[in-house]
Amino acid sequence: VATSSRRSTYHHGDLANALTDAATELAREGGPEAVVLREAARRVGVSATAAYRHFASHGDLYHAVKSRAQDQLADYMEEDAATAADPIERLRAIGSAYLRFALAEPGLYRTAFSREDTSAPHQAEPADFRSYRMLQTVLDEVMAAGLLDPARRAHCETALWSTVHGLALLLLDGPLAAMPPDLRQQAIDRVLEFSLDGICPARAVNPPPASGRPAPGST
């Protein structure tokens, strides 16, 4: 399996993967619009036509790239979740990893959440996202630990996902793009706390004594 962009043999051996790699790199550099079949083929050192042996259309290739991007996001989250000691910490960790990924890999992040071609094989469901399933699991842990009122359990995923997703996009493409980095980190920290407080209001009213939660305003 040659990962090099020029090959010696006539047959590539793993062209589908090589094209997906190249196209993912395009997304990384330039976002969803930069995923161009011809350019991916060019980078692999192959004719554009060759791509059609492995992908039915541009949309097919694009779909593969999008999946990769979603997976990398989940990787970031998994990595940070592993360092967390308790469920609330873990919730904070996956939220902050989400934003870390969005800011570190804006092109991939945008691609992961770009609108799919209407002719997509099937409508995406939340459960198709590894990151969503992680969020579900952690919320269940928080509830099991007695920190989340079962009456408030429904729609928690949606609330948290909305917040981090919205913040990511406001920071990347929106009116918050001009924020200086230090203020930006402060905003991220505060927004995450607001979210946790919304889920577990008791936590905010009677803060746990030994919690590592930073006081409002500190950094």
Next chain:
Amino acid sequence: VATSSRRSTYHHGDLANALTDAATELAREGGPEAVVLREAARRVGVSATAAYRHFASHGDLYHAVKSRAQDQLADYMEEDAATAADPIERLRAIGSAYLRFALAEPGLYRTAFSREDTSAPHQAEPADFRSYRMLQTVLDEVMAAGLLDPARRAHCETALWSTVHGLALLLLDGPLAAMPPDLRQQAIDRVLEFSLDGICPARAVNPPPASGRPAPGST
């Protein structure tokens, strides 16, 4: 000023506005990518070249459309805010109007928050958005009414905006697009409550007696 798409006089009279109207309609129908200078000119019944008498480039026209879209969002919010009795109601109202606009006018909504061309005249600031200034004002009112701890005032705008923006995009383009409408409205209502609870946790722990806040789970 003729708003009709075909004109009788050689000189149009208000071509700049007519082009912006047409281009905004394109955005409404197909989102930001659908804002095509040539098509706008076609719809107005004028040669594509004529547009260059009024706009320096496609980006210029696009910018005008984006402003219109942002303005219409603020109109929606203002409309609903007017019906609210108290500050918390008003906060809920502008949030729900935000989502109402996003779902009713997805093309315009996407355009309002689309990434600006890097060669834009200046970086957008939150304060450039009428909707943001409304949010600020209402939050100040909530604080003045004693319902928001001044120590928690900072970054409230960012938290709320992130949540509604994220939810809107997850519902429009994201994995929540497949949600059936009734569940969707439930999700919107709950997410707004989570947000308000995050801002004012005391409200959630000791719910105000005569408040119109729906009980969790009700619709």
Next chain:
DNA sequence: TGTACATCAGTGAACGCGCGTTCACTGATGTAC
């Protein structure tokens, strides 16, 4: 162990599309005298 041949995985040229933008132009308007 060799050979015929189906199949697989590439090539290169070309098509059609629609875009933003430029060019040299012409028709309409309004102002100076």
Next chain:
DNA sequence: TGTACATCAGTGAACGCGCGTTCACTGATGTAC
């Protein structure tokens, strides 16, 4: 009140671009006998 003329606001043809996709093809591979 008329006329010369600068200026303004349009026209139509054309350019160059890069894309996704199709076409007829050829080189490499592997299997049957």
